[in-house]
Amino acid sequence: MAMKQTMNLSQGLVITPQLQQAIKLLQMSRLELESQVRNELEENPILEEAEVLKEEDFERTKEAAAQVDGGEQSEGRTDAQTAEVQDPQKQDEFEWENYLEIQHKMPREASSGSEEIMNYENVISTTQTLHDHLYWQAKMAGFSAEEELAADALIAYIDDDGYIKTPLAQIAEEEKIDLQMLEDTLTLIHEFDPAGVGARDLKECLLVQAKHIEEDTTDLVTLINNHLKDLEKKNYDAIAKALQKPMEEIIDMCKIIYAMDPKPGRAYAGNDTHYVTPDVYVYKVGDDFSVSLNEDGLPKLRISNYYRNMLKGGATPTGDAKAADFISEKLKSAVWLIKSIHQRQRTIYKVSDSIVKHQREFFEKGTAFLKPMILRDIAADIGMHESTVSRVTTAKYMHTPQGIFELKYFFNSGIASTDGDALASEAVKLKIKELVAKEDPKKPLSDQKLVDLLKKDGVDIARRTVAKYREVLKILPSSQRKKMF
Template sequence: MSLAPRLDLRQSQSLVMTPQLQQAIRLLALSNLEVEGFIAEEIEKNPLLESGAAEDDGPTQERDAPLEEFTTPRDEPASADELLMGGDATGEASLDVDFTAESFHHDSVSDQAGGAGMDGALGLTGGSAGGGSEDGPDFDSFADTGLSLADHLLAQAGPVVDGPDMFIAAHLIDQIDECGYLTVPLLEIANRLGVALARVEAVLMTIQTFDPTGVGARDLAECLALQAKEADRYDPCMARLIDNLDLLARGDLARLKRMCGVDDEDMADMIRELRGYDPKPGCRFGGEPAQAVTPDIFVARRKDGWGIEINAATLPRLLVNRSYYVELSGGHQDKASKAWLSDMLASANWLVKALDQRQRTIVKVATEIVKQQEAFFLHGVAHLKPMTLRQVADAIEMHESTVSRVTSNKYMSCARGLYELKYFFTSAIQSSDGGDAVSAQAVKSAIRALIGAEGNKILSDDTLVELLNAKGFDIARRTVAKYREALGIGSSVQRRRAKALEGAG
């Protein structure tokens, strides 16, 4: 055995994810709004990238060279997997295309000159569909911009609290959540501020007199008690009822009547009074504005089938400024500057190419979803079929992971509403009569319909199983209970108690 040094030559294969490949994979999982933010960051970093106006349909020859100089013709566009696995970012193939040219894919109505834009079920017009352009409605303007709960309480504290107590009041108000409850123990606040607990309690009692009534409570019982005192209904009977809300939740009215010393009529009156109180008084004030979900894909019924379109209104038009590149490359450059400029051009070309392929891939996946779930779009959720990522991936000849990324964080707008793409992928429930399997969403819809129509005859889970079997759903009792809980519907015992309380009230 020789111990002398020597040189060995070995050959091996490995898969290396280039930065461009990682970027293309990341783009697939982003929603249109997230892509818009990503593009804005790239424009700041790359001087050769610029955003064109969405309504600018004029020629771009002054900024960009003709398309034919930079593109290699091919019969079919590259698939997403081909782009991810075989893309080359070092070449100068550019997709900074002229959107009015016939060489760009005109696969939707809004891509054609004079064509009306497709907006699914949103009822918007033209190119403003779902995008919030200058002529389209701004849905954010409908959001509640009223005074926040904290500002409302601080305004009331100013005239009645002063000196060091105002500092304590401001800290307490800051600990009140959006529902109006104080979420931090008073002892912890007293230790944090270095003041006596009795002083903090006194300031809290002052805050609890503010509007809305019940604000500053530490639990539901205290919130209801404050509102009962404000309405001058906080007598000993009401106090015992509020102190035993757990019995009320269980529907133990007989025990409550004995504890409160009232008859059926008085108990019904007290329960009716409690129902008139607000358990979340802070929610009537403006909090964080609700963010509207913007659809990434529009689906609309056409005479000859279905129209599927990317919501281009949320994506800026990205261009590679080749005239600027020519200007920079024509001057005196050192080796480092020349390499940097080449990298910027390759990065810009790759990004435009990846964005275009992203749109093609999303449309391709959405088209297959509509094809396999056509019965849902025509007749509703009861006709939703079980479908997996693998089924779609095999149908469009892509990898399952690619379909998973495409369907993440993306929403489809259709005549039946706005749905996340993941909604259409559900597990299968076998049919009891040996027919085709049905979707779990269809079973949930049937459970909701049965419970909604049960009236005073409460249906147990066993009864639901029998009724579902009669409808052709082969389902176990534990599965019914799981789906019922997922729908936020209580058990038969809880629903029976709720009916009893409604009758008592």
């Protein structure tokens, strides 16, 4: 029983409020952190925001921290010390000496010609929602149960471009749905937004869009049905002769077709766009790379001198013990928050600095020179636990001379090479992408041919791995990449 109680006690020591807060802040994104700090500023009268932290603010916070520590009971102090040891992100003592330095580091370094980097913004787009949009329309269309079932099945086969490439007979067999029901329902889907969605080829896509035009489209439909190749070659004379129409009229019809979207699904590929601001800036200074935290936009916190002095002097406005306890708790909460934010920023800096050290060739030359790297490599370098590194790399972004990347991007598995070294998986994906980009569209490279070419380039990789990377890169199989004209 005594052993059981001891075990429960030791488990309880690890999850202290301060440790919970530190871990929570560490894995927050920049936007989440800003929101959390704003909420704390509203709820905690002890916290104040300053435009620029001065030396007296630093001393005030340091004294408040000592005051909080001094108010702990001996048992409480032991708990705090134990938590400090257990905290994976606090492998060394809290460095008050670095507090102001980190707060001011970015503005000082950025002032020497890096204003352009500081103002750089990056756009990141999340996964397209074309299918959600189509499913919603199917629900709102007043379909019967059979039609809705058929519509759901058809929508599942629509690719990112908005096409159904799988034959309806195959869909009917796989989904156990009557073929005639699928054909009838597909006609209804052709009325959906975006215009042209659900088409089986380019001609059908353009015909569906032509039907959406609220004018007489007889000639337009004839042109699409019979003269698509002439349209592609811009052979307007042949089209005018066949349709027996004046050239001006033919050109007007061609302009309408050129304005149509050959891949209607792409309209939703960039949906739900959001902006990110880098947490870290890496820029070259001479022959070396400098790492700086982005403190821009993060509130600079300090302890209210009014409330700290009130508690220090043992007086409250009403002399109420409850008011004193309230101020004491809020003071403790404020100190914990400031410490946790500082520790978070310091940990991000350490991890980022280690990444730059391990991936120097990437920062110099680009993705092709990215090296294999795992969490353990960085954890061992900075003396922290792998779980801490994992938390730091989540939803944190680094601005580099090569672009903006999430910190997770730099961690890659290794692919063996013929010279005994290893290449990062991202570097291999880049090689595959480059090979496909240079291929003859009439004779696209098969996965096995890509394996052979990579081996000649010193990359020893299996065909199934090439297929997996190709799918990740959203590159179609060679049979679907082949172009006849």
